[in-house]
Amino acid sequence: MYRAPVNKIIRSSIVDGPGNRTAVFFQSCNFNCRYCHNPETIHMCVHCGRCTESCPAGALRMAEGKVVWDKEKCVSCDTCIKVCPNDASPKITYMSAAQIWEEIEDDLPFIRGITVSGGECTLQRDTVVELFRLAKQNGLTTLLDSNGSYDFQNDLELLEVSDGVMLDVKADCEERHRWLTGQSISTVLFNLDYLAKMNKLEEVRTVCIPGALENEKTISKVAEILSPYLKEKDIRYKLIKYRHFGVREKYQDFRQPDEEYMEHLKELALEKGFRNIVII
Ligand code: SF4
Ligand code: SF4
Incomplete structure (x- = not known):
């Protein structure tokens, strides 16, 4: 039986989607973001x-x-x-979907749903599908927190058991996305449109760093792609302030945005048609 590498399970979280949720964090990611604040989850x-x-x-x-x-x-x-010189953690537990579910089951009366995160949760696709099936059978909602690199279009089975995806859009163009994450932006932008069309876009997330990233251009790009949906769908756009906490020392020279800068980005998102904008 396959066991997925689990970095941690937070039994009660109010920051990983709506309501009180259990959040499962899988180990390993296919991106290597310069601003990652949990770099120990990147590699095995x-x-x-x-x-x-x-x-x-x-x-x-x-x-x-x-x-x-x-x-x-x-x-x-x-x-x-x-x-650790390898952006890894020795504190990993290998668990099947049934074992993860066993950890969650006791909290059923207190939680509204499950969120899977990482690392990149879609790297553990089979475990997520099985876990989400169990969650659905027990009346829980199911969310994926993803870097957007997964080919959702060709996995209707996963989408069927998922209520939505909290999708990171980290940059506005291929060049900056590669510089920041080491990977292409093309699937991310395709997914942005596809998930909105399928009613599976729970929210969009962008980490904002003045100077290092063209945050205005990212917001404009997201708005451009979502423009056919924004009138009818209340798509939440979460603008996340970059913070130094947890970031690797070699990338600590990024500037933290102030309130004024974040408000300016919020204004821009409003102008572009978003109605539900959250700054965190
Ligand atoms: S053994 Fe420890 S230091 Fe070495 S890669 Fe694993 S977690 Fe890192
Ligand atoms: S006690 Fe040991 S295993 Fe636990 S976090 Fe500290 S160094 Fe790591």
Whole structure:
């Protein structure tokens, strides 16, 4: 039975979609964003063993060439993550969809839905489909928090069990998207249109960094693509302030936007036809 790498499960979250939700964070991502504030979720551990020596709680050891994490001993100091040269984490639990569901089941009376995130959740597509089926059978809503690189158009099975996608649009053009993430923007922009057409676009998200990214152009690009839908659909646009917290040291020179700048971006989004704009 396949077990997906799970970085963490937050049993109760109010920031990963509407209402109180359980959020499942899978390990590994196919993007490598300069501004990533959870860089330890990008790569899979290569079992180099470096972090085992630095753990103050003796929660890490090598066994048969692999790092083994003892959850009970761990004091969550994150020293291992800081010393890892590979943007990985040794604190990964491999879980089947049924095992993830077991963790969630007890909280059923208190949550409205499940959100899967990452890393990039669509890399664990089969696990997500199975998990979402269980969620739907139990009356929960299901959301994907995605970097938009997945070919949703050719996976109606996944879309059927998903209520919506919270889609990142990180830049306005191929060049800046590649510079920021290391990957192409073409599938992301295709998905923006496709998911809106299919009524599966829960929200659009853009992290805003004055100077480093052309945020005005990104908002205009998103508005241009969504313009056929904006009159009828109340599509939420979340404008996220870049913050230094968690970002790798080599990328710490980005500037944090102030309130005035974010309000200016909100005004622009309003002008372009969005009615539901959230600044966080
Ligand atoms: S977070 Fe990492 S370094 Fe800290 S106790 Fe847990 S395993 Fe050890
Ligand atoms: S988490 Fe990083 S430092 Fe620890 S064994 Fe894996 S690759 Fe090495």
